[in-house]
Amino acid sequence: MIHFSLAHYERAPAGEREKIEAAIHEGFKAGEALYITDYACDGVSQEQVGQNVARVRDALRRVEIDEGFVGIDGKPVKRRSFCVINEFDHPGIDFSYISGQVGVCDGDPESLLKGLSILRASPELVRALEQNNRLMNRVIGVVMGVLGRNLRIPEEYFREHVLKRSTYRQRLAYYDGAVSDSLCGVHPDGNLLSFLITDRKGFRYFDSQFRVHEPEPMGIVCLVGSLLWRWSRGLYPPVFHYVKQMSGESKTSIVYLYNLENNKTFRVAPYDGSREVYVNDIKRYKPEDLSRDGPFAEVFDALIERVKYE
Numbered sequence: 001m002i003h004f005s006l007a008h009y010e011r012a013p014a015g016e017r018e019k020i021e022a023a024i025h026e027g028f029k030a031g032e033a034l035y036i037t038d039y040a041c042d043g044v045s046q047e048q049v050g051q052n053v054a055r056v057r058d059a060l061r062r063v064e065i066d067e068g069f070v071g072i073d074g075k076p077v078k079r080r081s082f083c084v085i086n087e088f089d090h091p092g093i094d095f096s097y098i099s100g101q102v103g104v105c106d107g108d109p110e111s112l113l114k115g116l117s118i119l120r121a122s123p124e125l126v127r128a129l130e131q132n133n134r135l136m137n138r139v140i141g142v143v144m145g146v147l148g149r150n151l152r153i154p155e156e157y158f159r160e161h162v163l164k165r166s167t168y169r170q171r172l173a174y175y176d177g178a179v180s181d182s183l184c185g186v187h188p189d190g191n192l193l194s195f196l197i198t199d200r201k202g203f204r205y206f207d208s209q210f211r212v213h214e215p216e217p218m219g220i221v222c223l224v225g226s227l228l229w230r231w232s233r234g235l236y237p238p239v240f241h242y243v244k245q246m247s248g249e250s251k252t253s254i255v256y257l258y259n260l261e262n263n264k265t266f267r268v269a270p271y272d273g274s275r276e277v278y279v280n281d282i283k284r285y286k287p288e289d290l291s292r293d294g295p296f297a298e299v300f301d302a303l304i305e306r307v308k309y310e
Ligand SMILES: [Fe+2]
Pocket: 187, 188, 189, 241
């Protein structure tokens, strides 16, 4: 795991920042997750984030269980959940923006519609999510800045073409300890970077050596998704992960699935001035990621052999 104190990084002199950024580059190449600590900002404390997660948990307890997604090991996800989507740099919950994304974005549309109706009925929940969004906007902005420099993307192009109209879809999920087999099967996330906030252990990931890590819930866990693998032409492998069976102990998670604008064409990364382009075709790539005919199939058996849901 790459430990990354956001407060320390922001205060560090230029030379030290460069070293931290180089360590993140090497860590991502080795399939490690970024573990972000000291991330409080703009009047949003880490304690408030915890309170907001508790509010999300209370709302999710009443939501029906969904079982749509299936991991590479055939394990279906079982959790109470819904989705919300925001444009990067627009932390306010915008109902008309969300409606416009139903059927367009990479997430399941039913889950976005479910989220719309839950949020319309709960202004307090909206306030809690917006407060977390303000904080996550900054966290994502910092990590994306590091990524942009590590991939040598020219600054203006990065600001005007990469970050602009990028989004983060949130998956708010409650793994109910009272329900049998409340878990999530092994998969890579089909987006650029994921940021996980949770209130309990149970999330596990594999690095490139197939070593299993189970991060503590205090920090934000940032994972490379399969679209970053594609955009970076295989430089950063996607991080396969799962959620163990939560029996007796319930767990609440908010995952911010950060993505570049869908179907847009980008210059390849690391940037080398070539004319080669990458098209961010999420709907085409997502099924490939989980397929035995897809680009990651050669690691499936090694992962399935090592996964333990207890
Ligand atoms: Fe995931």
